[in-house]
Amino acid sequence: xxxxxxxxxxxxxxxxxxxxxxxxxxxxxxxxxxxxxxxxxxxxxxxxxxxxxxxxxxxxxxxxxxxxxxxxxxxxxxxxxxxxxxxxxxxxxxxxxxxxxxxxxxxxxxxxxxxxxxxxxx
Amino acid sequence: xxxxxxxxxxxxxxxxxxxxxxxxxxxxxxxxxxxxxxxxxxxxxxxxxxxxxxxxxxxxxxxxxxxxxxxxxxxxxxxxxxxxxxxxxxxxxxxxxxxxxxxxxxxxxxxxxxxxxxxxxxxxxxxxxxxxxxxxxxxxxxxxxxxxxxxxxxxxxxxxxxxxxxxxxxxxxxxxxxxxxxxxxxxxxxxxxxxxxxxxxxxxxxxxxxxxxxxxxxxxxxxxxxxxxxxxxxxxxxxxxxxxxxxxxxxxxxxxxxxxxxxxxxxxxxxxxxxxxxxxxxxxxxxxxxxxxxxxxxxxxxxxxxxxxxxxxxx
Amino acid sequence: xxxxxxxxxxxxxxxxxxxxxxxxxxxxxxxxxxxxxxxxxxxxxxxxxxxxxxxxxxxxxxxxxxxxxxxxxxxxxxxxxxxxxxxxxxxxxxxxxxxxxxxxxxxxxxxxxxxxxxxxxxxxxxxxxxxxxxxxxxxxxxxxxxxxxxxxxxxxxxxxxxxxxxxxxxxxxxxxxxxxxxxxxxxxxxxxxxxxxxxxxxxxxxxxxxxxxxxxxxxxxxxxxxxxxxxxxxxxxxxxxxxxxxxxxxxxxxxxxxxxxxxxxxxxxxxxxxxxxxxxxxxxxxxxxxxxxxxxxxxxxxxxxxxxxxxxxxxxxxxxxxxxxxxxxxxxxxxxxxxxxxxxxxxxxxxxxxxxxxxxxxxxxxxxxxxxxxxxxxxxxxxxxxxxxxxxxxxxxxxxxxxxxxxxxxxxxxxxxxxxxxxxxxxxxxxxxxxxxxxxxxxxxxxxxxxxxxxxxxxxxxxxxxxxxxxxxxxxxxxxxxxxxxxxxxxx
Numbered sequence: 001x002x003x004x005x006x007x008x009x010x011x012x013x014x015x016x017x018x019x020x021x022x023x024x025x026x027x028x029x030x031x032x033x034x035x036x037x038x039x040x041x042x043x044x045x046x047x048x049x050x051x052x053x054x055x056x057x058x059x060x061x062x063x064x065x066x067x068x069x070x071x072x073x074x075x076x077x078x079x080x081x082x083x084x085x086x087x088x089x090x091x092x093x094x095x096x097x098x099x100x101x102x103x104x105x106x107x108x109x110x111x112x113x114x115x116x117x118x119x120x121x122x
Numbered sequence: 123x124x125x126x127x128x129x130x131x132x133x134x135x136x137x138x139x140x141x142x143x144x145x146x147x148x149x150x151x152x153x154x155x156x157x158x159x160x161x162x163x164x165x166x167x168x169x170x171x172x173x174x175x176x177x178x179x180x181x182x183x184x185x186x187x188x189x190x191x192x193x194x195x196x197x198x199x200x201x202x203x204x205x206x207x208x209x210x211x212x213x214x215x216x217x218x219x220x221x222x223x224x225x226x227x228x229x230x231x232x233x234x235x236x237x238x239x240x241x242x243x244x245x246x247x248x249x250x251x252x253x254x255x256x257x258x259x260x261x262x263x264x265x266x267x268x269x270x271x272x273x274x275x276x277x278x279x280x281x282x283x284x285x286x287x288x289x290x291x292x293x294x295x296x297x298x299x300x301x302x303x304x305x306x307x308x309x310x311x312x313x314x315x316x317x318x319x320x321x322x323x324x325x326x327x328x329x330x331x332x333x334x335x336x337x338x339x340x341x342x343x344x345x346x347x348x349x350x351x352x353x354x355x356x357x358x359x360x361x362x363x364x365x366x367x368x369x370x371x372x373x374x375x376x377x378x379x380x381x382x383x384x385x386x387x388x389x390x391x392x393x394x395x396x397x398x399x400x401x402x403x404x405x406x407x408x409x410x411x412x413x414x415x416x417x418x419x420x421x422x423x424x425x426x427x428x429x430x431x432x433x434x435x436x437x
Numbered sequence: 438x439x440x441x442x443x444x445x446x447x448x449x450x451x452x453x454x455x456x457x458x459x460x461x462x463x464x465x466x467x468x469x470x471x472x473x474x475x476x477x478x479x480x481x482x483x484x485x486x487x488x489x490x491x492x493x494x495x496x497x498x499x500x501x502x503x504x505x506x507x508x509x510x511x512x513x514x515x516x517x518x519x520x521x522x523x524x525x526x527x528x529x530x531x532x533x534x535x536x537x538x539x540x541x542x543x544x545x546x547x548x549x550x551x552x553x554x555x556x557x558x559x560x561x562x563x564x565x566x567x568x569x570x571x572x573x574x575x576x577x578x579x580x581x582x583x584x585x586x587x588x589x590x591x592x593x594x595x596x597x598x599x600x601x602x603x604x605x606x607x608x609x610x611x612x613x614x615x616x617x618x619x620x621x622x623x624x625x626x627x628x629x630x631x632x633x634x635x636x637x638x639x640x641x642x643x644x645x646x647x648x649x650x651x652x653x654x655x656x657x658x659x660x661x662x663x664x665x666x667x668x669x670x671x672x673x674x675x676x677x678x679x680x681x682x683x684x685x686x687x688x689x690x691x692x693x694x695x696x697x698x699x700x701x702x703x704x705x706x707x708x709x710x711x712x713x714x715x716x717x718x719x720x721x722x723x724x725x726x727x728x729x730x731x732x733x734x735x736x737x738x739x740x741x742x743x744x745x746x747x748x749x750x751x752x753x754x755x756x757x758x759x760x761x762x763x764x765x766x767x768x769x770x771x772x773x774x775x776x777x778x779x780x781x782x783x784x785x786x787x788x789x790x791x792x793x794x795x796x797x798x799x800x801x802x803x804x805x806x807x808x809x810x811x812x813x814x815x816x817x818x819x820x821x822x823x824x825x826x827x828x829x830x831x832x833x834x835x836x837x838x839x840x841x842x843x844x845x846x847x848x849x850x851x852x853x854x855x856x857x858x859x860x861x862x863x864x865x866x867x868x869x870x871x872x873x874x875x876x877x878x879x880x881x882x883x884x885x886x887x888x889x890x891x892x893x894x895x896x897x898x899x900x901x902x903x904x905x906x907x908x909x910x911x912x913x914x915x916x917x918x919x920x921x922x923x924x925x926x927x928x929x
Contacts, residue, residue, distance in 0.1 A: 253499055
């Protein structure tokens with residue numbers, strides 16, 4: 001029984017890990033940021049899952065309802081979403097500048113160019 | 123699901139779309155989980171603003187990615203280990219949705235039962251956001267402000283001064299679109315204002331309103347061109363406003379300090395505690411709205427203006 | 438106003454940032470930022486006095502008692518670190534004007550100062566708060582601001598360094614977020630004090646264990662513990678000189694603070710050290726970090742990068758002291774936090790002087806600098822001696838405590854390895870000394886003058902502090918010992 005009760009979290013973990021994998025394994029800078037977004041959004045889902053009360057309703061007070069879902073994680077995630085988009089924006093700005101400076105947004109090419117540069121300043 | 127297919131697509135444009143869809147789906151999930159405020163924000167921010175920014179970036183960085191993965195095996199094993207750790211952690215978790223879980227029994231009931239008395243606003247999320255945990259929200263506004271500073275510092279300064287010749291604006295020729303959107307933009311702005319001031323009763327508040335307001339400007343920019351928008355919206359004014367939003371929020375805190383309360387204690391702002399809370403919340407939500415809206419506009423305009431330059435140089 | 442001190446500490450730099458954005462003129466902004474910094478410094482001193490008189494200060498934000506609202510909680514540990522961060526940032530700012538004028542356009546400087554202020558705000562916010570989620574928010578403020586500062590370096594590699602830091606840093610922050618979420622799930626609270634009480638009931642569960650593990654990994658990414666340090670060397674090497682000084686001296690220290698706070702105050706010593714093999718993990722990672730990073734440092738040609746690797750190894754010492762798990766070890770860690778900040782500020786500021794005159798910090802350009810820039814080079818050498826741990830410098834004091842702590846547990850082989858680490862430090866410092874003092878200047882490098890006093894004086898303030906706190910240890914060692922006792926006291 002306990003097994004089934006946790007399935008929701010397991011799906012979240014699967015999502016998180018696919019985002020995490022994109023961040024680590026992909027070499028394209030924009031793609032990495034997308035992975036990061038997926039990773040973060042999945043963590044948000046985890047938080048929101050914590051807040052759910054079965055039989056509860058959205059936390060807006062009304063005389064009709066008795067049981068409400070926990071509002072606190074919602075607040076935290078509102079904050080986290082905004083933090084996430086702020087990070088993404090900054091990351092994309094960096095990607096644009098890197099494209100201008102290196103002519104590419106592929107990790108391995110950039111590293112190669114860096115090595116060359118270090119070699120030439122020797 | 124979407125996330126998985128994302129890991130395998132090479133086409134970045136498709137990836138952006140998938141990321142957007144993922145955000146939208148999670149917003150749907152949030153609604154199911156009763157987190158309407160969060161869903162609203164995720165839909166506007168995740169599926170809206172991020173997608174637009176990513177697309178704008180792609181026009182500059184190129185559409186297709188290199189096929190090569192970096193040490194996929196190592197990456198996979200790191201990910202699997204992390205995943206197993208997490209799954210292990212779930213074993214002792216309280217059952218999903220259980221009302222007796224510690225998260226539901228400790229602090230949360232206070233918010234649900236007392237907020238009507240303390241603050242007297244139906245939307246508990248707004249109460250917690252703006253008052254009980256108002257300082258977190260202040261921090262979050264500062265994060266947005268930091269991002270603006272970062273993006274401006276990185277992208278505002280051109281390497282080459284802008285050529286006078288205006289790039290053809292993509293959608294200028296679509297007359298119908300222009301007319302329709304001209305009709306649409308004012309209602310969007312009105313809706314933003316509604317969301318701004320109605321956040322106490324229904325889902326919404328400063329953030330969502332800010333994002334919606336910004337999106338109306340962004341829509342305008344897409345249809346009429348960046349330069350046109352820069353003429354309509356004075357950038358220096360927008361900059362000052364973005365700083366002003368943070369200051370408004372901060373000075374509410376100072377005001378409550380001067381009135382003998384602790385920082386951000388709105389109760390001391392008026393004779394009656396509850397009225398004080400209302401004043402405080404309305405003012406800080408205004409601060410949030412202003413900063414978020416101006417921040418999004420600034421970030422978008424800075425990005426979009428950069429496109430023209432990069433294209434000119436690569437051409 | 439006295440009761441508002443905890444919040445003023447954070448609010449002053451925070452509000453200064455948007456005001457700077459309105460002021461716009463870099464010259465104006467510079468003085469304004471300095472003023473705000475000095476105010477923050479004064480506040481931090483007053484806070485320490487208050488803590489000494491009244492004990493732990495609690496400040497409820499918004500008037501809501503924790504755990505309903507967010508509270509600031511200042512005890513000796515964070516009062517001590519608040520002073521460290523504000524003092525270093527103030528002295529560093531004195532040098533910022535001339536160094537920045539050389540390294541970036543005036544129009545960009547305003548943004549740099551704002552980012553600097555925001556980064557300071559973030560760090561101070563992390564130190565002062567007593568709420569776990571608030572830590573995350575302020576961590577992100579300081580992180581975003583530091584990515585910005587790093588990316589403003591002149592070399593294009595600074596962009597790449599900043600991007601890498603952004604990815605690693607965000608992964609770290611997300612891990613921290615997962616950790617906090619799981620803690621909340623098990624306890625229903627976010628307040629650290631409350632968490633500490635409520636975690637006891639559920640401390641046997643795997644979920645709490647996972648939460649702790651994720652939190653630790655996240656923080657270790659932030660503090661660049663070996664082998665999670667990959668972002669650090671490039672970030673320090675290519676950032677504007679002033680950003681390097683500030684970040685090297687403060688950012689990692691604050692990350693270590695988070696670690697201390699959660700290991701000791703939230704989870705408690707019992708849980709951290711008896712349910713987990715924390716001692717083994719931290720001691721071995723610390724040791725490997727010390728040795729490996731020192732060896733890599735020896736082979737660097739970029740001097741800033743050399744000292745960045747040295748930072749990674751010094752972080753190893755701090756983690757080692759923490760991992761030993763006795764009071765002396767913790768004292769050593771706390772001392773080294775303070776002392777390492779002094780050494781690295783002196784060194785990196787002096788390097789800022791070198792950049793000012795020469796334009797880069799490639800080691801071959803150091804040839805003959807010992808004679809051309811005697812004061813600048815002397816500052817680097819003295820900082821280096823302190824890194825090695827020569828008596829009379831601060832480096833000696835903290836290493837002394839570290840070795841004492843190791844011997845207390847009878848771990849003399851590790852003590853020997855720590856000394857080997859010092860020998861390796863001699864090796865990389867010697868490379869610089871050799872080039873600077875014993876090689877003839879290069880053809881095109883004949884006529885370098887001393888660094889401008891605006892950079893030299895702040896650098897020497899740090900150098901003198903290196904000696905002062907190396908000889909008179911009553912302030913730092915006394916405070917560290919008391920704080921260590923406090924942290925261990927919380928457990929029982």
